[in-house]
Amino acid sequence: MTEPDVHTLAGPYVLDALPEDERAHFEAHLAVCTFCTAEVAELRTAAVKLATQVSTPPPPSLKANVMAAIEDVRQLPPQVPVVSSTSKVQRFTRRSVLALAAAALAVAAAGGVAIDQYQDRTAAESANQQMAAVLAQPDARTVHGTVEGGGQATVVLSTKADKSVVVLRDLPKLPKDRTWQLWMMDPSNKATSIGLASGDITQVINGSTTGMATFGLTVEPDGGSRTPTLPAAALVPLA
Incomplete structure (x- = not known):
């Protein structure tokens, strides 16, 4: 498994969708990667916020907003900047729609059922989008x-x-x-x-x-x- 592939495991890790060996590998990676650590924290926060409100009908604009925004989201590993002594670290994140999609899957996949999005990124994007559309229904x-x-x-x-x-x-x-x-x-x-x-x-x-x-x-x-x-x-x- 290459390092970029490790970065893409943040979503499946939050969804509890990793086999034990890959979970252990990713948790070891988390100990040294501040970018994945921050992304995991963001996805978990989004999942908790969504889970506490799943019984509340979403606003009519939710589906349209998600479907409009998701077109601009690509399933990519986080961009890890090169840090020099004269530069500041800039953190890039796929927070918005990807976080919501991951949170929706976490709600839908209680018990560890989720999409192996790290195996086929294109298929995962499509599955996330279609599942989000169904979940957006009141x-x-x-x-x-x-x-x-x-x-x-x-x-x-x-x-x-x-x-x-x-x-x-x-x-x-x-x-x-x-x-x-x-x-x-x-x-x-x-x-x-x-x-x-x-x-x-x-x-x-x-x-x-x-x-x-x-x-x-x-x-x-x-x-x-x-x-x-x-x-x-x-x-x-x-x-």
Whole structure:
């Protein structure tokens, strides 16, 4: 892992999304890097402020402001200035929208479920933006469930927007001829397929949210099935 890569772990560290070995590596780095230490403190402060107000409907302008500002945010390591005897240290920070996105993920990902944004920066930016859009909805809510055999499923959903974000983490590895299939189920247990996954994913689902009562995850033959194969690996009530 290169030093710039270490700098980009500040967000996942605050979200408790690092494996133990990478957590230990980053904490050792924190002991000598004042820039990452300051960024971690800022992200934690933003997360606490957001978490204490999650029950309060956001102002109508929140979504528009976040979506307008996030276009200017890139997932980059902090700029570490070269200090000479005649110069003062200037600290650069990605405080505003990135801090809010990280805080939103911290609220949505209680229990360590989050996006591995340091592995794919482009995908992480898109996922942060889309999750922020769902979380900005006044009726947004988050539910969690465990997966049979290991792993977690988290669903962030907004009935008003008819959108949801599904985060699957630490899923057991399946045989090559099997796949994970995602479902939304109405109160009568009628299931609608919302996609397939070969492993851990963060996926935004457009539609198939209104009127649904349960998120389901099943193991199916490669290519998926028309109806869920029971017993399901996970059933997560959406209420």
